[in-house]
Amino acid sequence: MTRPGRSGPDPGIVLAARTGDRRALDTLVAGSLPLVYNIVGRALRGHPDTDDVVQETLLRLVRHLAELRDPAAYRSWLVAITVRQVRDWQHGHRTGAAGAATVEVPDEVPDPAGDFAELTILRLGLTDQRREVAEATRWLDPDDRELLALWWLEESGELDRAELATALGLPAGHVAVRVHRMKEQLDVARAVVRALRARPGCPELPTVARGWDGVPAPLWRKRLARHVRDCVECGRAGRDLLPVGRLLAGLPLLPVPPGLGERLTAYLGGDSSVQPGGEWAAQPGAAHPRPVGPSATDDQHHSGQVGAPDGPVRSSGAHAAPPRGLGRWFGAGTGGVAGPVSAAAAVAGLVVAVLLAVQLSRPDEAETTAAAGPEPAPGVAATASAGPSPSLAGTPTPSAGGPTPTATPSRRTSSRPAAPAAPARASEKKGVAVWNFSGVSQALANSGASWYYTWAAHHDGVTTPRGVQFVPMIWGRDHVTSANLARAKNAGPYLLGFNEPDLAGQAEMSVEEALDLWPKLQATGSRLGSPAVAFGGDRAGGWLDRFMVGAKERGHRVDFIALHWYGGDFRTANAVSQLRSYLQAVYERYRKPIWLTEFALIDFSSGQARFPSQQQQAAFVTAAAKMLGGLSYLQRYAWFGLPATDKDLSGLFRGGAQPTAVGRAFQAAG
Numbered sequence: 001m002t003r004p005g006r007s008g009p010d011p012g013i014v015l016a017a018r019t020g021d022r023r024a025l026d027t028l029v030a031g032s033l034p035l036v037y038n039i040v041g042r043a044l045r046g047h048p049d050t051d052d053v054v055q056e057t058l059l060r061l062v063r064h065l066a067e068l069r070d071p072a073a074y075r076s077w078l079v080a081i082t083v084r085q086v087r088d089w090q091h092g093h094r095t096g097a098a099g100a101a102t103v104e105v106p107d108e109v110p111d112p113a114g115d116f117a118e119l120t121i122l123r124l125g126l127t128d129q130r131r132e133v134a135e136a137t138r139w140l141d142p143d144d145r146e147l148l149a150l151w152w153l154e155e156s157g158e159l160d161r162a163e164l165a166t167a168l169g170l171p172a173g174h175v176a177v178r179v180h181r182m183k184e185q186l187d188v189a190r191a192v193v194r195a196l197r198a199r200p201g202c203p204e205l206p207t208v209a210r211g212w213d214g215v216p217a218p219l220w221r222k223r224l225a226r227h228v229r230d231c232v233e234c235g236r237a238g239r240d241l242l243p244v245g246r247l248l249a250g251l252p253l254l255p256v257p258p259g260l261g262e263r264l265t266a267y268l269g270g271d272s273s274v275q276p277g278g279e280w281a282a283q284p285g286a287a288h289p290r291p292v293g294p295s296a297t298d299d300q301h302h303s304g305q306v307g308a309p310d311g312p313v314r315s316s317g318a319h320a321a322p323p324r325g326l327g328r329w330f331g332a333g334t335g336g337v338a339g340p341v342s343a344a345a346a347v348a349g350l351v352v353a354v355l356l357a358v359q360l361s362r363p364d365e366a367e368t369t370a371a372a373g374p375e376p377a378p379g380v381a382a383t384a385s386a387g388p389s390p391s392l393a394g395t396p397t398p399s400a401g402g403p404t405p406t407a408t409p410s411r412r413t414s415s416r417p418a419a420p421a422a423p424a425r426a427s428e429k430k431g432v433a434v435w436n437f438s439g440v441s442q443a444l445a446n447s448g449a450s451w452y453y454t455w456a457a458h459h460d461g462v463t464t465p466r467g468v469q470f471v472p473m474i475w476g477r478d479h480v481t482s483a484n485l486a487r488a489k490n491a492g493p494y495l496l497g498f499n500e501p502d503l504a505g506q507a508e509m510s511v512e513e514a515l516d517l518w519p520k521l522q523a524t525g526s527r528l529g530s531p532a533v534a535f536g537g538d539r540a541g542g543w544l545d546r547f548m549v550g551a552k553e554r555g556h557r558v559d560f561i562a563l564h565w566y567g568g569d570f571r572t573a574n575a576v577s578q579l580r581s582y583l584q585a586v587y588e589r590y591r592k593p594i595w596l597t598e599f600a601l602i603d604f605s606s607g608q609a610r611f612p613s614q615q616q617q618a619a620f621v622t623a624a625a626k627m628l629g630g631l632s633y634l635q636r637y638a639w640f641g642l643p644a645t646d647k648d649l650s651g652l653f654r655g656g657a658q659p660t661a662v663g664r665a666f667q668a669a670g
Contacts (some may be wrong), residue, residue: 009027009028009031009032009074009075011071011072011074012071013027013028014028014065014068014071014074015071017065018065018066018068018071025062025065028074029058029061029062032058032061032078033054033058033256034253034256035075035078035079035082035153035158035253036054036057036058036078036082037050037054037256038149038152038153038158038253039079039082039083039086039149039150039153040053040054040057040082040085040086040149041054041149042137042145042148042149042152043086043142043145043146043148043149044086044089044145045137045138045145048428049089052089053085053086053089056085057081057082057085060081060085061078061081064081075159075163076162076163076166076167079150079159079163079164079166079167080166080167080169082167083146083150083167083168086146086149087146090142090146120134129190129241129242129247130247130248132190132193132194132197133186133190133244133247133248135193136186136189136190136192136193137186137189138189138216139189139192139193139216139217139218139221140182140185140186140189140218141185141218144181144182144185144186147168147178147179147182148182148186150164150167150168151164151179151182151183152248153253155244155245155248156248156253158253161175183244183245186244187241187244188221188225189216189221189225190241190244191225191228191229191234191241192221192224192225192228194241195224195227195228195231195234196209196224198234202227202231202233202234203233204227204231204233205224205227205231205234208223208224208227209224213632213633214587214588214591214633215632215633427450427625427629427669427670428450428451428636429450429628429629429634429635429636429637430448430449430450430451430625430636430637430666430669430670431449431450431451431452431453431471431636431637431638431639432444432447432449432452432638432639432641432642432652432666433452433453433454433455433597433598433638433639433640433641433642434452434453434454434459434462434641434642434643435454435455435641435642435643436460436461436462437642437643437645438655438656439653439655439656439657439658440461440462440642440643440656441462441463441465441656442656442657443642443643443652443653443655443656443657443659444462444464444465444468444642445465445468446653446656446657446659446667447642447652447653447659447663447666447667448666448667448669449468449638450467450468450469451468451469451470451471451636451638452464452468452469452470452471452638452642453470453471453472453473453496453597453638454470454473455473455475455499456472456473456475456479456484457472457473457474457479457484457485457487457488457491458472458487458491469492470491470492471491471492471494471495471496472487472488472491472492472494472495472496473488473495473496473497473499474488474495474496474497474498474521475498475499475507476498476499476501476506476507476508476509477498477507477509477513477517480517480520480521485520485521485523485524488521488524488526489524489525489526492526493526493527494526494527494529495521495524495526495527495528495529496529496532496562496595496597497514497518497521497528497529497530497531497532497562498514498531498532499531499532500532500533500534500564501514501531501533501543502533502534502535502536502542502543502544503534506534507531509531511543511546511547511550512550514531514547515547515550515551515554515556518551518554518556519556522556522557527559527560528557528558528559528560529558529559529560529561529562529595529597530544530547530548530558530560530561530562531543531544531547531562532562532563532564532597532598533563533564534564535564537561537563537582537586538582538585538586538589540589544561545589548590558592559592559593560592560593560594560595560635561586561587561590561592561593561594561595562594562595562596562597563582563583563586563594563595563596563597564596564597564598564599565579565582565583565596565598565599566598566599566600566601566602566603566604566640567579567599567600567601567602567603567620568601568602568603568604568605568610570601570603570612570616570620572616572619572620572623573623575601575620575624576620576623576624576627579599579624579627580627580631583596583631583633583634584631587633593633593634593635594631594633594634594635595634595635595636595637595638596628596634596636596637596638597636597637597638598638598640598641599624599637599638599639599640600617600620600639600640600650601616601617601620601650602650611649611650614649614660614661614662615661617649617650617661617662617665618661618662618664618665619665621639621662621665621666621669622665622668622669625637625666625669625670626669626670629670639652639666644660644662644663650662651663652666
């Protein structure tokens with residue numbers, strides 16, 4: 001059996017897994033996943049690459065388990081491997097940033113579904129000073145975040161100091177000094193968090209924070225901390241801070257999120273070098289891999305060695321996505337909180353999928369990202385979107401049975417068409433709104449979009465390209481059904497709320513009606529986007545503002561803000577500036593990540609849709625994508641829309657392989 005807490009897994013389990021017992025290996029990896037996820041997620045601050053680093057750590061665990069001679073040292077060995085993977089990622093990230101210094105690259109921030117501070121607050125139910133501690137972690141330097149990830153586990157009883165020191169490869173005395181310095185920085189960040197949250201707050205603080213874009217960063221931590229330290233008003237607010245160790249003591253590990261399994265499914269691969277105590281050969285047609293002999297490397301390491309294997313471990317062979325059902329095993333029956341049984345089942349499937357994947361093949365998808373320094377925030381200018389966005393002729397409209405983004409329902413057949421191959425995508429932010437037309441699946445693959453939605457909880461008639469994510473939506477009141485909610489829950493970690501409830505002809509709902517229905521969407525456990533208003537998202541007392549106030553009063557959860565924007569000024573610089581100002585104003589009001597789920601240049605001021613030329617629209621796509629990529633709080637955007645007809649002149653494709661001028665600009669956009 002696996003013993004919880006500092007004792008680590010039973011050495012018998014480790015020994016059995018090392019010598020080729022597949023069930024023991026599954027159990028071992030299952031028990032290790034929450035620990036690895038918590039270290040990586042907190043060290044990377046929930047960066048979108050968190051799942052990839054967790055995946056590589058698990059693969060390394062399986063591949064190098066034979067090198068661990070002392071089963072009792074398993075936990076220290078695992079933590080050392082995890083820290084090495086984090087550092088490899090950080091090194092590669094910095095190297096990529098340096099190599100792309102001449103290219104304007106947006107500052108990358110955590111995905112809204114992965115922000116570890118917010119996940120910790122929500123899933124552990126943190127309040128008061130514990131919540132402030134979680135929020136303060138966003139302000140730490142990368143090295144301090146890595147140390148915090150381990151020290152947090154020490155304070156919560158998952159690691160001891162010897163394991164922490166071993167993982168860092170430092171003497172215990174040196175570790176104590178580093179922990180002390182990190183705690184000082186964390187307390188400084190706690191004071192900043194408290195000062196920023198204070199109401200009515202210090203009257204001088206807004207002046208000090210002028211120009212800050214609202215994203216925690218070390219430079220602004222220093223500037224704000226200097227004021228907090230010297231200000232009587234801010235200093236008074238921070239006098240009752242409890243010792244951070246006392247606040248963290250006894251906290252459990254953050255549960256593995258339900259969406260992690262789906263994301264691992266998308267990225268996970270395997271190769272013939274995976275060796276859990278012996279080479280596991282996948283036999284064609286066999287249900288499970290089989291051990292075929294001991295590893296030659298087992299005798300090359302001295303007893304008790306716990307250092308992580310040197311160098312990054314990358315899958316060198318052809319890759320394949322494991323079975324789609326894998327994602328459903330994570331958190332099964334626990335409402336997203338993965339307990340021992342569900343975690344074991346999850347990783348059992350994970351290990352089997354890894355090892356069977358050597359029989360399949362698909363091209364590697366290498367994605368290089370680089371981070372630049374935070375972009376100075378623009379002034380919050382008074383702005384409005386260029387008017388409402390009524391449904392265009394030919395645009396999906398609701399019906400009693402659901403929104404109709406598809407022209408005709410697809411017939412279900414015994415064989416599904418193969419997913420079209422998607423080109424390399426420049427940004428995970430880039431998406432597109434899709435409804436059915438001839439060649440829709442190939443057009444989606446050719447567009448370079450990383451995600452899409454169909455105004456529905458399903459995507460009938462659209463085959464999702466490999467590596468592209470479908471995001472479901474609950475369109476309006478009539479679509480809050482058990483069937484749609486189940487589809488949305490199974491579709492992935494995100495869910496978009498009601499479509500333009502402030503507009504006649506669209507969802508057209510009162511704020512009270514939307515608030516009454518919201519708990520049903522919330523019960524899916526998905527990361528929820530607000531209802532996407534047609535206009536006025538930045539206005540006090542507007543539809544969205546009243547919804548957000550009501551949601552807070554009722555204790556409803558809204559994880560990110562969804563917006564629509566259509567510009568009636570077809571001059572590129574003016575349109576980009578107006579869009580940016582609108583997004584900034586909305587962010588300043590709600591301080592939540594933003595998804596721009598419909599946008600284009602379309603002028604509705606005369607009551608009829610007026611479009612720019614293809615060249616004007618293409619120029620706007622290019623400039624807007626560059627601007628949106630640089631907004632740290634803008635998590636995703638979706639162009640309106642994929643199909644191009646005589647009525648939909650902002651569309652990207654006239655067929656599966658026939659991009660418009662706008663489509664070519666979208667393909668090239670970052």
